[in-house]
Amino acid sequence: MTELLQRMMQEQLDGVLADEQVSELYQRLNEDEDAAAQFARLGQVDRLMSNPPFARAPQRLAATIMARLAQTVQQQTETEDMPDEVRQALHMSVSLVILAMTPMMVAASWMVLNARYNPKLLTRVLERTIALMVMMIQALIFLLEETEQMARRHPDKAALAFSLIPVVLMGMLEYVYGTQNNGEAGVKAPEWVM
């Protein structure tokens, strides 16, 4: 079947085939049994799908949408209400935290690479590294949420609170590497990390 015939069949079904092409289409279909059968099947589909049942929205849907909208707008407003200095401090501390965590990620990769020839050690290193990283991430989320709450209550102390997050994170990082280096003989974090 040619592309032109397919296009004509399609346009005829959608009622947009030009009048002068309609007779050409039926002439072609008379000459091509396969195409005629195909067109009949497409016509069946078209009739089945015409005027299909329409699903109406449940009664409560609009109210639910507006409730969710109000909640979203309130959250946005709360964030926008933060003083500029607080928002800057928040962004700065998040950037510093990411910077602080980068060497940890590199160190984790380094340790995994060093332990790759010892399956038992590799398993232990992986388990320990994943557990520590999960702990760090959860601690970070907790710190940020608590600090954000405090910033809303006491905007004047927000900058100080945010600036302490990287310090706390670095302290935790030091503890983590201390544990890692003492606990896993033969697999140490590189010295340049700390």
Place this chain on the structure above:
Amino acid sequence: MSALLIVLPGANVAEVDSTILEWVALARQGDQDAFAELVYSFQDAVYNLCYRMLGERTEAEDATQEAFLRAYLHLNRYDTARSFKTWLLSIASNHCIDRLRKRRMKWMSLDEPLPSGNALAISSDEPTPEEATLKSERGAIIQHLLDELPPDYRAAVVLRYWYDYSYTEIAETLETTESAIKSRLFRARQTLADKLRPSSPIPSDRMTSLLEGN
């Protein structure tokens, strides 16, 4: 505030355009009541699209909510020269396509067989009167057939048959070209026609009576 407008498929959108634009302008200034009018006016159109795309009532409700939230948050991107309904349906259809793709990835990752259209149509929730109507034999067969189509094809078919959209309007809604839409519609119809063959799981005598009934 103006009286409530229910914009159903086939309604003359041009007649209500000025009211819609007025509501959009107010909503852009943060007037939630104006946006509520838009929600009331278009919730059926958006919900029907989501229901037909996703085949499940609860998920369709969630997708409708998400579509309206996205519309509100990006209201400044709406070009008032275009139809608001088309813009809204564009957001909804793209969101539904994303959901279907994620659903497919989830199934693939779980290495489970894809559920049949009937499985999707069955809901543990008590059906509403509207849904009872939808669950008529013809509605069930149509939904079953739709579920067999890839997300992009399904969106084109729903916009063509439920919203009576032209190729241009479908292309605008799905952010693609008219030729791509023509191709999708043709392939979609071919796929559906194959499903309607005697070897399909739908009993041929029932199918015949349904087709003759149209």
